[in-house]
Amino acid sequence: MKKFYLIFICTFFAAIIVPTAVIFASADRDFSDNENRTLQTAPLFDLESVLSGDFQSELTDYLSDQFPLRDKLTALGTRAKKLLGYRDIGGAYLGSDGYYFEKITQNDVNEEKLVSNLELINAFSKQNSKIPSTALLVPAAGTVLREKLPKNAQMYDAQKLYSTAESTLSAVRLCDLYSLFCDNSDDELYYRTDHHWTTCGGARLAYEAFSNGKGACNMEPELYSDSFLGTTYSKTLDSAAQCDSVYLIPVSEGITVTADGEEVPFYDESTANEKDKYRVFLGGNHGLTVIDGGCDNGKTLLVIKDSYANSLVPYLTYDYETIVMIDLRYYMLSPQSIIDEMQVDEILYVFEMSAFSNDTNIVKLNF
Amino acid sequence: MVFSSTVFLCLFLPTVLGAYYICPKQGRNLLLLIASLVFYAWGEPKYVLLMLLSIAANYLFGILIEKFKNDESKKKLTLIISIVFDIGLLCVFKYTDFAIENINRAFGAGLDLVYLALPIGISFYTFQAMSYTIDVYRGKTEAQRNIISFGMYICLFPQLIAGPIVRYTDIAAEIDDRRIDLQGFTDGLFRFTVGLGKKVLLANQIGVLWDEALAFGGHSSALMAWLGAIAYAFRIYFDFSGYSDMAIGLGRMLGFSFPENFRYPYESRSITEFWRRWHITLGTWFREYLYIPLGGNRRGLPRQALNLLIVWALTGLWHGAGWNFVLWGLYFFVILLAEKLFLLKWLDKLPKFAGHIYALLLIVLGWVVFACDDVSMLLPYLGSMFGANGFASGQDLYYLASRGALLVILAVGSTQLPKIAFNKLQLNEKAGFSLKAALCLCVLVLSVTLLISDSYNPFLYFRF
Numbered sequence: 001m002k003k004f005y006l007i008f009i010c011t012f013f014a015a016i017i018v019p020t021a022v023i024f025a026s027a028d029r030d031f032s033d034n035e036n037r038t039l040q041t042a043p044l045f046d047l048e049s050v051l052s053g054d055f056q057s058e059l060t061d062y063l064s065d066q067f068p069l070r071d072k073l074t075a076l077g078t079r080a081k082k083l084l085g086y087r088d089i090g091g092a093y094l095g096s097d098g099y100y101f102e103k104i105t106q107n108d109v110n111e112e113k114l115v116s117n118l119e120l121i122n123a124f125s126k127q128n129s130k131i132p133s134t135a136l137l138v139p140a141a142g143t144v145l146r147e148k149l150p151k152n153a154q155m156y157d158a159q160k161l162y163s164t165a166e167s168t169l170s171a172v173r174l175c176d177l178y179s180l181f182c183d184n185s186d187d188e189l190y191y192r193t194d195h196h197w198t199t200c201g202g203a204r205l206a207y208e209a210f211s212n213g214k215g216a217c218n219m220e221p222e223l224y225s226d227s228f229l230g231t232t233y234s235k236t237l238d239s240a241a242q243c244d245s246v247y248l249i250p251v252s253e254g255i256t257v258t259a260d261g262e263e264v265p266f267y268d269e270s271t272a273n274e275k276d277k278y279r280v281f282l283g284g285n286h287g288l289t290v291i292d293g294g295c296d297n298g299k300t301l302l303v304i305k306d307s308y309a310n311s312l313v314p315y316l317t318y319d320y321e322t323i324v325m326i327d328l329r330y331y332m333l334s335p336q337s338i339i340d341e342m343q344v345d346e347i348l349y350v351f352e353m354s355a356f357s358n359d360t361n362i363v364k365l366n367f
Numbered sequence: 368m369v370f371s372s373t374v375f376l377c378l379f380l381p382t383v384l385g386a387y388y389i390c391p392k393q394g395r396n397l398l399l400l401i402a403s404l405v406f407y408a409w410g411e412p413k414y415v416l417l418m419l420l421s422i423a424a425n426y427l428f429g430i431l432i433e434k435f436k437n438d439e440s441k442k443k444l445t446l447i448i449s450i451v452f453d454i455g456l457l458c459v460f461k462y463t464d465f466a467i468e469n470i471n472r473a474f475g476a477g478l479d480l481v482y483l484a485l486p487i488g489i490s491f492y493t494f495q496a497m498s499y500t501i502d503v504y505r506g507k508t509e510a511q512r513n514i515i516s517f518g519m520y521i522c523l524f525p526q527l528i529a530g531p532i533v534r535y536t537d538i539a540a541e542i543d544d545r546r547i548d549l550q551g552f553t554d555g556l557f558r559f560t561v562g563l564g565k566k567v568l569l570a571n572q573i574g575v576l577w578d579e580a581l582a583f584g585g586h587s588s589a590l591m592a593w594l595g596a597i598a599y600a601f602r603i604y605f606d607f608s609g610y611s612d613m614a615i616g617l618g619r620m621l622g623f624s625f626p627e628n629f630r631y632p633y634e635s636r637s638i639t640e641f642w643r644r645w646h647i648t649l650g651t652w653f654r655e656y657l658y659i660p661l662g663g664n665r666r667g668l669p670r671q672a673l674n675l676l677i678v679w680a681l682t683g684l685w686h687g688a689g690w691n692f693v694l695w696g697l698y699f700f701v702i703l704l705a706e707k708l709f710l711l712k713w714l715d716k717l718p719k720f721a722g723h724i725y726a727l728l729l730i731v732l733g734w735v736v737f738a739c740d741d742v743s744m745l746l747p748y749l750g751s752m753f754g755a756n757g758f759a760s761g762q763d764l765y766y767l768a769s770r771g772a773l774l775v776i777l778a779v780g781s782t783q784l785p786k787i788a789f790n791k792l793q794l795n796e797k798a799g800f801s802l803k804a805a806l807c808l809c810v811l812v813l814s815v816t817l818l819i820s821d822s823y824n825p826f827l828y829f830r831f
Contacts, residue, residue, distance in 0.1 A: 001550075001796065001797070001800070002549060004797060004800050004801065004804070005549045005550065005552075005553045005800075006549070007804075008553060008556075008800075008804040008807075008808075009549075009552065009553060009556060011804075011808060012556060012560075012807070012808065012811065013381060015808065015811060015812065015815075016376055016377055016380075016381065016811075016815070017377075017381055019377070019815075020377040020378065020381075023377075050412065051412050051413075053410065053411070053412065056368075056374075056409050056410065059374060059378075060372060060373065060374045063373035063374055063377055063378070064373050064818070064819050067373065067815075067819050070819055073815070073816045073819045073820060074816075074819065074820035076816050077813075077816045077817050077819075077820040078820075080813065080816075084772045084773055084776075085768070085769065085770075085771065085772045085773075086769055086770070086773075087765070087768065087769040088769060090820075105762075107579075107582040107583060150765070150768075150769070151764075151765070151768065152761040152762065152764045152765035152768065153765050154761065154762045154765060237820075
């Protein structure tokens with residue numbers, strides 16, 4: 001028996017010591033594409049950071065962030081959970097047809113904050129009452145593609161939130177994207193592996209609703225990438241996932257984009273080799289983005305938005321010579337002064353509803 | 368540091384075990400003392416000073432009490448001072464803000480809270496220290512003259528932050544001389560892995576379901592409320608007993624035999640039985656050092672009831688500085704008294720399954736009281752359990768389907784069935800060992816896997 005004991009003990013400790021040695025011996029990974037965050041690298045040991053506890057928490061993060069085969073282990077965990085019958089993993093529902101949905105229930109919606117945020121944009125539009133304004137409140141994929149959710153899976157009540165919006169927004173035109181999307185739910189409105197809407201599906205429908213079908217853009221979308229695995233996939237790292245395709249609407253050659261004072265490409269094609277291909281649109285979110293020269297009708301649109309707007313904007317460049325986009329999460333200056341300085345002709349609000357109901361930055365409209 | 372972390376598993380455990388077995392016997396207590404202080408300092412370095420103060424003071428109290436062994440009044444006075452000191456530390460660091468809040472509420476005093484962070488494990492090591500001084504006073508053990516050995520006993524890392532509460536007399540002999548063989552070490556490693564699996568693979572996995580049920584703020588259907596409460600019952604059992612398993616296993620690897628803390632409590636058929644099987648070392652502590660000194664059951668029924676009331680109010684309060692914990696203790700006082708007076712006799716006449724249902728219902732309801740640290744949530748939640756908002760809805764069916772298999776595993780895992788099934792196989796020694804070893808390694812790999820993939824890893828008993 002002695003031999004049995006020794007074999008077991010050695011295997012046990014080899015299983016923990018070998019990966020640990022690999023962590024310290026191999027080069028650190030700086031960034032995790034799947035988690036979209038920087039990883040903890042080897043912490044520096046000094047008395048001050050030990051006494052403050054920083055060293056300890058950094059070392060803890062370091063070991064789990066740099067653990068060998070970290071992503072493979074996560075995928076293995078997902079496999080085990082699927083075997084056990086889990087229908088949601090890491091905050092994502094495993095839908096049918098290869099869909100992964102963000103799990104956002106009514107409990108995740110802050111109804112009071114929703115009303116106060118709606119009141120904030122309503123007041124902003126009121127104080128600019130000569131400028132027509134429109135709100136596109138985007139329903140999360142799971143609220144629309146209900147039949148693709150796991151059976152009985154809960155999402156927030158988008159209908160109810162729309163009723164709230166309708167009764168609160170007196171000075172803003174509200175496009176009922178929810179009904180529109182529900183009526184067109186066969187049209188690949190959203191990515192399967194990402195929470196955003198697709199260029200040819202959700203974004204196009206939203207564009208048509210916003211422009212009442214009179215928009216000038218009639219371009220055919222072009223395939224950019226067929227290997228996109230987005231954020232809802234990343235929550236699970238499910239090995240069964242199928243890639244999405246990303247399409248782009250061609251824009252005018254002379255178009256210029258200035259993001260927080262720097263010139264950036266309209267389509268950031270360096271993302272072709274990166275994981276987050278949704279960043280192809282304007283290179284992701286910026287505080288202030290100014291797009292110029294999509295057409296030459298002299299019209300200016302102000303978009304106050306979250307990331308859903310990024311793939312909608314290509315269509316809008318055909319109707320507005322200048323588009324100013326403000327992301328209140330990153331923009332710290334006064335939106336009103338932009339209206340005053342840039343002679344804005346129209347205002348557009350684009351937000352996903354549940355995130356909007358928890359957004360603490362809308363108050364910056366008053367800056 | 369917690370056991371179910373990569374730092375403990377990958378660095379601390381192999382380093383300490385390796386050093387421990389290389390180190391000659393006479394140096395091992397010092398090694399364990401240093402390792403335990405590092406372990407303790409990991410989260411909150413400054414509270415090591417508090418720990419050292421507690422060690423030094425109780426070391427002196429022990430020696431003084433022994434010195435005065437022929438002078439009853441001095442001996443008693445020293446004991447009283449030591450108890451005031453230990454309880455005093457506990458009260459200052461654990462209950463100050465709770466007391467201020469209540470004074471403010473009662474008298475509108477408007478005092479500021481002091482926001483002292485709770486030193487990890489203070490409720491556990493204070494009780495261990497008191498078991499020592501009281502037992503020296505009672506002449507049950509000699510005072511420990513070696514401050515290194517004594518310090519190691521107080522802050523021994525396996526049971527430091529979440530028990531079991533090891534009384535000094537439990538391991539007095541092993542502190543000075545302990546031996547360990549290969550089989551003992553292997554058993555300890557098995558036991559540790561079982562505990563790790565209970566914590567990471569079971570408790571962590573079901574924990575979220577309670578959070579989801581609570582998020583309804585008392586507006587959920589009955590089925591959801593029960594699912595949440597049952598999830599909490601499983602979470603706290605697998606979390607806490609898993610921690611005890613890890614502690615006992617680590618103890619064995621180091622040559623200690625710690626007392627058992629849980630014996631399948633959810634198999635109980637009465638609440639009296641439940642408390643003999645749940646957190647056994649705490650119950651033993653309160654019986655030995657409070658209930659019996661108060662007179663126990665030897666002074667007539669009214670006095671016994673009063674003693675029980677005191678013990679259970681304090682047991683509740685020990686679990687946390689909040690009225691829900693006091694209420695939870697009193698809840699058990701009422702049930703236990705009723706069982707003593709008449710209920711147990713009735714239960715005996717009923718079929719076995721009725722006793723199980725009775726006990727499980729009361730245990731689960733008790734956990735709801737325990738878990739609602741916002742007391743205003745308690746009544747709405749209990750209301751929803753009894754159908755105030757309807758009995759079932761789509762989301763309940765979703766959770767049943769999505770987590771049903773896990774719930775079945777948890778239910779089976781909290782009974783002796785797995786053990787019985789294993790024994791039924793009647794494997795010979797080598798085959799039995801190989802099967803156990805293989806399962807154990809699977810649990811280790813899966814646990815590391817989930818530790819890496821889930822950031823969801825809080826220990827419930829950290830607040831104690």
